Amino acid sequence: MDGMVVGGWEYVWAAYGLSWMALVGYTASLWLRGKDT
Amino acid sequence: MNQLRWMLYKDLLIEWRGRARVAALSTFAVTLLLLFSFAVGPDTDALRTHAPAYLWLSVLTASTLLLTHGFKLEVESGAMEGLLLLPVSPRAIFYGKAIANMVLLLAVGVVALLVTLVLFDVTPRENPIWLLLILVLGTAGVSAPGTLYAGLTARLHAAQMVLPVLLFPLVVPCMVAAVRATSLVLGGDAMGQLDSWLWVLGCFDAIYWSLCGVLFGKVIG
């Protein structure tokens, strides 16, 4: 396969990992903020 | 229209009385130009290439001081409320202030431009009259949203901090176009791109001069 980028799973995991961390983190922050009130 | 004329007359008259302020502002812009050159170092070629960027950055930085000051005068004396109760239409207040800000910024810009030409040893390759048009369009692009946001933040203690945070990202397109156009005039416009950048500036001005005029009434109501 000519010109195809080989490997690169670490970038994939980084992108998904950060995104899920952000989403779960925001959920948690909403949950905590909701508990206070 | 009549009200707009009076508002503009008033703002310009006040600034004329306090012309030391505009002088101070121009000095500030020139100081920034000097600082940029010190920061970059004595590489004349680099300085010459980036001269348009320094010019516009110093004008933009100086604009925040100008903008916050204009509304501070109005709000602290209660004059703004007096105008609204008179009643003066918010649009007349907005356009009067925005035009006045633009004129003052233009004055600062002209001084900064002349200093830029001398300091960085640049000779415009195209007709220098274009520079004036770019200055007019560029300062107009800063002053319309700038006046709106200055009105929005006038009552805040942190006005001078918040204004740049709101204004600078907004005027990115205006800065991009103004810097590009300026460097085309200074460095030569072989590809004939100047027109399109002027067009971008014009569109930016048209969008924000109309939008901000509508929104301003809501802001100060």
Add this chain to the structure above:
Amino acid sequence: MPAAAIEARDVGRRYGRRWALARLDLIVPEGSFFLLVGANGSGKTTFLRLAASAEQRNRGELAVFGQDPARRAENLRAHVALLSHKAGLYEDLSARENLELLAGLASMEPRIAEWLAAVQLEDRPDPVRCFSAGMRKRLAFARLIAQRPRLALIDEPYGQLDPVGFDLVDGLMHTLRDQGATVVIASHLVERASRQADTALVLHQGTPRWQGPARKVPAAWAAVHRVPA
């Protein structure tokens, strides 16, 4: 059209968690000279600002010449003038220029000399920045007179003035009234103000305590402060 310049029913205004004015029911007849008295923070200024459409009430009904000031209608604002604590003058302009600006903005015939003469400020060409507090007050009165309002709302007409100024201002307010305007003033100078007005309202800590003929205000004032609510 009811013959009321101001009609308030259960009007309330709060700042944050505190009622600055509450439970106010009031009718100010057109053409009357109305006095509001009360200690600091009793709600006088708040009421004037509500009537002038400079602020919005939080509850109740309020009508000025039959219109709701909350709508900030231009035709109403053009008939109502507010003289507030902040003079609203441009410091860098002279008295004459401030009045010229007013006339220009309101599309009035600029009879500057006449207005300045009315407040005895003819011979001051310097910017307002150099004026004393009392002179600013006079200039603010000149602005008020120039507007020829149907309803004049005056917050502390005597504030910062000298005894000569007191008489001057009394004269100006009666002139306004003779021209058919409704005059509403808020003042601490109970004795003096009650000799000028017809009817009065005593406010105490944001609520109305007494309403009646102005000549009885000193007695009512004393009673309010002797008998706590």
Add this chain to the structure above:
Amino acid sequence: MRKDWALVATGFVLLAIGHGLGLFFVPPEAMMGETGRIFYVHVPTAWNCLVMFLIAFVCAVMVLWSGHPKWDARTTGYVEVGTLYNVMLLFQGSIWARPTWGVYWTWDPRLTTAAVMAVTFAGVMVLRKLIEDPERRATAHAVATVVAFVNVPVVYMSVKWWRTLHQDMSSPSTVDSVMHWPLRTAAIGMLLLGVGFAMVRAELERRRIAIEDEAPELPPVPNPLEV
């Protein structure tokens, strides 16, 4: 509130399915290889970021139009979630840029616009924090949101003209049909998630304002006064 949390949950499930498909079932992309899988998280984020800001814009217009506090709370919610997606977008974009162009940052119009957009909306959120009077805060926040949103296409166009570095990125109409399902599932998941988040946030804001701006009891009716 419960319905909103249900939306969040559904969104998470759909997003997980979409991402699972994209990560494990779809073959590597023809040009990008395995790194092409970043698409399934990046493209839905980009779309939904714009969608969130669009809804925020509509809510802000409603604040200015009707002045009802519920629109103010909603604007707050959508601005916050939009900014969250925006920041995610920036991280994903620079991770994507590294294997593709060899750098973490390029002055690509989309990336640059996203950065400017993030700073603009961060400014809007800061402004909201600084104003105390609820009514004034609602209008100022709404005006800033409207202007910030109008600015997005303007920035995009000008940056595009300023520097056109590379070809158009793919969108579902130009990509393999095998990519459609993970992409769409993830996009719908993120949409539901975003709307759910924003509604929860709006409800929290509404409660906060209600507490902060609760009308105190009226002062007692004073005794009549004889003079």
